[in-house]
Amino acid sequence: MDEPSPAGTESTEPSLSVAAPPPKSFARRHWLALPLLVLLGLPLLGLTAWTAIALNWSYSTGKRAGYVQKFSRKGFVCKTWEGTLYTDIAKGFRSDSFSFTVRDDSVAHVLESLSGRKVAVEYEQHLYVPTSCFGETEYFVTGVQEIPE
Incomplete structure (x- = not known):
């Protein structure tokens, strides 16, 4: 007969538990x-960085005067x-046209109200x-700003 092992000693019989595989x-x-x-x-990260740089870095700034048509x-x-x-x-002779974009709605509404009048616009040039x-x-x-005639 098998005798119980004294407390604190280990049994030499094989264990029936199976070890779990290591986690992937x-x-x-x-x-x-x-x-x-x-x-x-x-x-996508590159395009986002490119867009942020292109919109926040200004290549040049300036001012142009003329009539918003x-x-x-x-x-x-x-x-x-x-x-x-x-x-x-000279009065009545067009020399040059300047196409532009406005991102700020408040500036756009001022420009809209000054359409047909002589104005000076401040701009920034953003390349690429x-x-x-x-x-x-x-x-x-x-x-x-409006230029008085």
């Missing part, structure tokens, strides 16, 4: 999601304010904006 690594558990995240996430809100999905300013050499969703031109008007 994070990469093995998400083998499909990680490449998909890299393929979609990195270009066209000004409208355009776009199917992304609505932007687009306009054209004509400069005059990746999509026309932010504006059709690279010139973004930041301020406007």
Whole structure:
């Protein structure tokens, strides 16, 4: 007969429990999601950084004077304010047209009310904006004032 072993000693009989397999690594558990995240996430992150830099860094700033002849809100999905300013050499002779975009609604409403009058617009030039969703031109008007004639 088997005698019970004294307390504190271990039995030499084999155990019947089966050891669990080691847990899989994070990469093995998400083998499909990680490449998909890299393929979609990195270009999206790059495009976001490019857009932020292009819209916040100004290549040049300036001021133009003339008459606002066209000004409208355009776009199917992304609505932007687009306009054209004509400069005059002499009364009645157009010399140059300046197409611009306005991102600020308050500036757009002032420009809308001054349409047909002589104005001076302050602008910033933003090069390489990746999509026309932010504006059709690279010139973004930041301020406007009426010039008395």
